[in-house]
Amino acid sequence: MLPKNIIKRKDMLNCMLCKDAPCKVCPKFDPSMALRSIWFNNEDVASLRLPEGTPCMGCDAPCEKSCLRSEGLPIKALMTKLYEEVRPMAETDIPSDEDRLKCDLCGIPLENPFLLSSSVVASTYDMCARAFEAGWAGACFKTICNLDIHEASPRFSAIKGDNGTLQGFKNIEQLSDHSLAENMGIFRKLKQNYPSKFILASIMGQNEKEWGDLARICEENGADAIELNFSCPNMQEDGLGSDIGQVPELVERFTRAAKSGTKLPVLAKLTPNVAAMSPSAEAAIRGGADGIAAINTIKSIVDISPFTFVSAPAVKGKSAVGGYSGNAVKPIALRFISELGLHPDMKGKHISGMGGIETWRDGLEFILMGSGSLQVTTAVMQYGYRIIDDLKSGLNYYLAQMGIKSVKDIVGAGLDSVSDTTDVLERDTILFPKFDNDKCIGCGRCIISCNDGGHQAIRFENRIPKLDGSKCVGCHLCLLVCPQDAISPSRKRISR
Ligand SMILES: Cc1cc2nc3c(=O)[nH]c(=O)nc-3n(C[C@H](O)[C@H](O)[C@H](O)COP(=O)(O)O)c2cc1C
DSSP states (O other): OOOOOSSOGGGGTTOOOOTTOGGGGOSSOOHHHHHHHHHTTOHHHHHHHSOSSOTTTTOOOHHHHHOSSTTOOOHHHHHHHIIIIIGGGOOSOOOSOOGGGOEEETTEEESSSEEEOSSGGGSSHHHHHHHHHHTOOEEEEEEEOSSOOOOOSSOEEEEEOTTSOEEEEEEOOOSOOSOHHHHHHHHHHHHHHOTTSEEEEEEOOSSHHHHHHHHHHHHHTTOSEEEEEOOOTTOSSTTSTHHHHTOHHHHHHHHHHHHHTOSSOEEEEOOSOSSOSHHHHHHHHHTTOSEEEEOOOEEEOBOOOTTTOOOBSOBTTBOOOEEEESGGGHHHHHHHHHHHHHOGGGTTOEEEEESSOOSHHHHHHHHHTTOSEEEESHHHHHHOTTHHHHHHHHHHHHHHHHTOSOGGGGTTTTGGGOOSSGGGSOOSEEEEEEEOTTTOOOOOHHHHHHHHHSOSOEEEETTEEEEOTTTOOOOOHHHHHOTTOOEEEEEEEEEO
């Protein structure tokens, strides 16, 4: 069963996931698609999409010769591994339809759970149309308001991983800078040309009347549901965005105001810049919300220059706290989603989860914690709308493999094991680590970490790590730091 992870992202760190990738020169298949699927944790599907017969046999690898990276990428070896090692392990065929992915948002059908979240990625007609064509089920449009929006430049910064990918992303962007009339024109055209796609209208009012008016106008122009932006951390004016989401009384009042303007389902989009989301979620439900969307971005400071002492993005020598998103925030997002999923007031209410979703497995985690739909921004900003292919095909394949008929059947299925506190955990047994000497190359990183961050339970014998069971407390730090994935949890448990 999953995950097999025979090929990992780190096996292809040199790959840049190019647009119109030159490695497509392959006469038999498109290796760039397979590489992308490996990147996005979808290697089973990638292996099954390869043509029959050993596809790289006897080939002199024009794909590798065309690679834009001078260091190159072992594409032929990766494709061969995909065919020879991953494919035989695939447990089922690629499903012939996507029926398992069909779900709904407050009773309104969704072709699949994946929507663009409110941001620049869903801010024009052309962008949404391209995303819909690519397979996204819908879009939460960039927040609509009556404010005069002037954005700063630059407005983004990021913490990057070793191979240059954006792991955490900071923005100081505000709301849509189109007029209300322009945005309503976009809604009408989108609804006319893509009637089966879901339009979630994100709005922000400045007073009760405006919340109601904006909700009504969006409904009149084709929106399927309304999302209330109580969570933008970047507003120039006080008393808007996350300033509202942090005050339950205001959340209740403005949710009620928005509900008074529309018959559509209303989601309150809440801020993670709080100790707990429950008070604001309860207030939104009291105000009539049909569900909660979360998380918006987390207030952050990144990348302080050692020369100017100014953090990024620096705008003429000044910077500001801004919203952090992307894969780095996923654990925090999941914590808030589980808080909502476990809350009794949320029974029968919709949770639209987001915060760091890049792969179908990320999406699955949000579903298991109670999300009925999923929203994505930062991964699209980094990799493009094309990620929907691996999101959908990966999740669909997983469901088929597990014999799950509908994605709706597993919403919240992981909540039973979650506790908000650690007092429920059993503390009487130790689960030892197990060392795979075939994989271990004797780097000793497990020993360094165990010595200085653990319990001095591992030593070298001829560069082979040996465990001292009398000292090991089973913390599993060694598993986490091993660069070779040569350590796993053993079955050996002892009772203290
Ligand atoms: C550049 C940028 C602009 C955003 N603009 C909005 C917005 O207008 N309204 C809103 O509700 N959220 C906005 N967000 C927040 C996202 O919708 C989303 O909640 C957050 O980024 C977490 O998801 P992600 O990790 O997939 O990006 C924005 C995020 C980014 C990165």
